[in-house]
Amino acid sequence: MIKRGSAIKAVLAMGWGVLVVALWMGLIATTVTTARADPGGGKSTTQSANDSDKSSARRDKPARFGPRKDKLRRVVDAKADSAQADDASPRQRPRLSLPKPLSKAVDDIETRTRTVLTDVAERTPNLRTVQSLPRSKATTKRAAPEISELADTTAVEKAAPDIADAIDAITHPVDAKAPLAQVNTVADRIADRVSTAQASRPIAQLAAAVSTPMTEQRSVPMVNIVGSLVFNVVGAALQVFSGPPVLPPGSNVTVRSSTLDMPGTNQTVRADWYFPEDPDSATGVIYLQHGFMATGPMYSYTAAYLAGETNSIVVVPTLSSNLFDPSGEWIGGEPMQQSVADLFAGDRAELTASASAAAGHPVALPSKFVLIGHSLGGMLVTGAAGRMVGNGAVDDLAGVVLLDAVDTHNDMPEALDDLSGANYRPVLLISSERYVWNRNGTVGDELQAARPGQFNGVMLVGGRHIDGLQGANPILQFAEYLIAGFSQPQNVDAVKAVSAGWINDMYDGTDTGVYGEPQQSIEIPTPSGTATAVVLPFTSTEPVQATPWDGLVGPILDALFPYAVYEPLAGQSVLVSV
Structure with a gap:
């Protein structure tokens, strides 16, 4: 009975694993198909599909954010956007219900006023569009129009009575019998006053604010949606x-979320x-x-082991x-x-609050x-380590x-360059054999170069890609093995033991862990048997095939990652006066 129950559980786990894999691969394939069908899909999503003024200068060296690099902002003249805005039909605004004798007068007033305001707006200072800072997520608000000098205020005050007269003439039905010429006279006086007061910057800025939206948001490509x-x-x-x-059996570690x-x-x-076990004594x-x-929970066994063996608080x-997030706020962005x-x-x-x-x-x-x-989390932490040189956090960084690890955007070389000289920090890799899942x-190769x-x-x-991904969910664990190849037990244990030894050495400045000469073969005893490690660089340039569908996974990943948004999409901009 016990054996039959175990067999049934194994079959159920395999069935759930196949279902998860099929769902995952099916949705990804659907997305790739949509990406290829999207008219703007052939363009890197590090830029807006409508941002045709300037193509990306480099995909392998994207603009950096924060204190790491002082990059120039991309500037686009707003006149091109104004020309596009002129071609578009203006939005129709709801009108007040007016008596028929006044409808023609209202149209005439609207036409004259719009013409004058547009003429004045064209004399305002040039505006240009600047890409919004990727770090700031607060809603950008237009600065309130600056109040001009006394002469400007006086001109507006002189025009105020006539504007009031016009509003009164339009909104009061009792005045509906007023001669049409009288209403036109009011409109003429308003137009003359506004045209004469060219120095009236508040009116000009108001006209610009009406004609140009506060924040220009170019459309997001369909592939991203x-x-x-x-x-x-x-x-x-x-x-x-x-x-x-979930913690592994016998662990003395405590986990909370x-x-x-x-x-x-x-x-x-x-x-x-x-x-x-004693958080107050954590190293x-x-x-x-x-x-x-x-x-995160898919790594619970790995995290618990590292917390116990290195006396660390692990988050x-x-x-x-x-990867289609227009703001680039994903694990690879x-x-x-x-x-x-x-x-x-x-x-x-x-961190402390959490x-x-x-x-x-x-x-x-x-x-x-x-x-x-x-x-891909390896690319994230290495890139983060390089940026810590700019914000000072590198002083407490013991190592990486x-x-x-996988690098899909060529971020590693630049980060490693930052982590050199006085800011040198060890960056050590436990790699599987060359194959599709570690690209x-x-x-x-980047580390060796x-x-x-x-x-x-x-x-x-x-070694396989899932050696370092160990958790308590048997269905997900099986699905990961099914997708990327089944790990050997001794290699799973070796990943934990080798990484813990390196971390302790990083803390203490020692070298008691697993090290060796280039391409040296090292045997690593583990509870599951002896694992064999070869010191980098790789001894072969040929990839291995770990699963029957490696040949299918490669093209899917190759088709998917060119659409990844590594930087916020261009075109999300604000108006800045100069």
């Missing part, structure tokens, strides 16, 4: 299905906090970032995987790199910290550990 819908649905389903974080406000964004995300903080299309936020960097700057208010909420009492976080990222070992002759990490023989 459909893609965002798909990824938000899948992401929400994953969060529900992954459930709460709370929310975390991400600096510089509108996002408040879920964060799972793992506290060691440091570990920020563990999940990979693409994953959640695992669950970030969006919506550069705004999120800056946000993670700012979590550790200054007094770390957001940890205290999870613990149920005030928590004092250790100053030292380590960043860990799996898959990458678990089969054929790109990050390992940036830091030749140094120890940059190891590759596990027979």
